[in-house]
Amino acid sequence: MGRQPCCDKVGVKKGPWTPEEDLILVSYIQQHGPRNWRAVPTKTGLLRCSKSCRLRWANYLRPGIRRGNFTENEEKMIIHLQALLGNRWAAIASYLPERTDNDIKNYWNTHLKKKLKKLQGNESSSRYGFPSSSSSYQICRGQWERKLQTDIHMAKKDLSDALSPEKSSDLVEMKPFNDHTSYPKPSGYASSTENIAKLLKGWMRNNPWKMADSADYSEEGTVPMKEDKNSKEMAEAFQSHLGFESLDSSLSDISPSMSPEASLSQYESKPHLNAQSQLSLLEKWLFDEGKDYQLCDITLDQNLHFF
DNA sequence: AACATTACCAACCGCCAGTTG
DNA sequence: CCAACTGGCGGTTGGTAATGT
Numbered sequence: 001m002g003r004q005p006c007c008d009k010v011g012v013k014k015g016p017w018t019p020e021e022d023l024i025l026v027s028y029i030q031q032h033g034p035r036n037w038r039a040v041p042t043k044t045g046l047l048r049c050s051k052s053c054r055l056r057w058a059n060y061l062r063p064g065i066r067r068g069n070f071t072e073n074e075e076k077m078i079i080h081l082q083a084l085l086g087n088r089w090a091a092i093a094s095y096l097p098e099r100t101d102n103d104i105k106n107y108w109n110t111h112l113k114k115k116l117k118k119l120q121g122n123e124s125s126s127r128y129g130f131p132s133s134s135s136s137y138q139i140c141r142g143q144w145e146r147k148l149q150t151d152i153h154m155a156k157k158d159l160s161d162a163l164s165p166e167k168s169s170d171l172v173e174m175k176p177f178n179d180h181t182s183y184p185k186p187s188g189y190a191s192s193t194e195n196i197a198k199l200l201k202g203w204m205r206n207n208p209w210k211m212a213d214s215a216d217y218s219e220e221g222t223v224p225m226k227e228d229k230n231s232k233e234m235a236e237a238f239q240s241h242l243g244f245e246s247l248d249s250s251l252s253d254i255s256p257s258m259s260p261e262a263s264l265s266q267y268e269s270k271p272h273l274n275a276q277s278q279l280s281l282l283e284k285w286l287f288d289e290g291k292d293y294q295l296c297d298i299t300l301d302q303n304l305h306f307f
Numbered sequence: 308a309a310c311a312t313t314a315c316c317a318a319c320c321g322c323c324a325g326t327t328g
Numbered sequence: 329c330c331a332a333c334t335g336g337c338g339g340t341t342g343g344t345a346a347t348g349t
Binding site: 014015016017049051052055056059060102103106107109110111 | 316317320
């Protein structure tokens with residue numbers, strides 16, 4: 001039994017929306033809110049399928065959307081987030097509240113992809129390590145993953161030693177990275193994005209340009225660093241094995257754009273890897289303790305050299 | 308001016324995951 | 329537990345504007 005289409009194909013209007021249709025849709029949503037899209041076509045009399053209505057709202061009519069003319073800062077954000085998250089446009093869009101995922105996707109496909117290709121042609125890819133389909137990149141990625149796994153395993157051991165017993169038990173109970181149900185809200189991704197948000201904040205803090213266009217980013221101020229004993233011990237323990245220097249060199253030699261977050265995210269699609277809990281442990285430590293800025297700034301700054 | 312090519316972007320399509328009955 | 333439904337996502341397409349010949 002095949003799945004029913006979201007709407008009858010017969011009698012459904014397609015193609016560009018008219019201002020009248022927009023008006024009908026907006027006024028309906030103003031009254032009822034952007035939900036129950038299934039009911040929208042019938043309630044409004046629009047000859048559009050529910051999906052089309054939702055998309056029109058999300059990509060065009062929704063308040064707070066800015067269109068056209070991506071700023072240089074937005075470009076940088078997109079490029080960097082794409083390196084971190086891949087083609088997860090909705091995730092990327094969550095960091096650019098005024099832009100839709102569709103807009104970002106289009107901009108990437110039409111502008112940024114070419115731009116990067118051009119830059120990659122001029123500069124050696126090994127220096128910048130942009131994700132690409134090249135075999136060299138695949139090799140670098142493999143090397144980076146293996147190194148990360150080893151380093152994480154060692155870091156975990158030291159972290160366990162450094163942690164207090166109760167904290168230690170908390171960490172043991174942490175669920176695998178791909179266990180979405182174990183993360184607070186609403187999925188595994190959410191946890192990642194929160195962390196990337198911190199990561200980006202740290203990155204932006206040390207960059208000369210400002211996120212003037214977005215209140216979310218302009219609120220950026222000083223980020224308090226926890227200096228409690230445990231975190232200090234953890235930092236030392238972590239540094240002694242993983243070591244920023246070692247990590248830094250691996251990043252620059254192998255693949256600078258493969259930040260820890262990016263590498264971690266790769267494991268989401270590899271449930272067979274036993275390193276998942278280790279990764280989540282590492283991630284938690286890296287991003288939750290507010291000690292990541294130094295590390296992140298290094299890798300992120302490297303990524304921006306090409307500009 | 309006419310045609311061809313390229314660039315852009317709004318919208319569509321199909322798949323997937325979460326929800327519901 | 330399971331099938332159907334729904335909303336969300338990313339890839340792709342098609343129409344139009346801009347540019348080149």
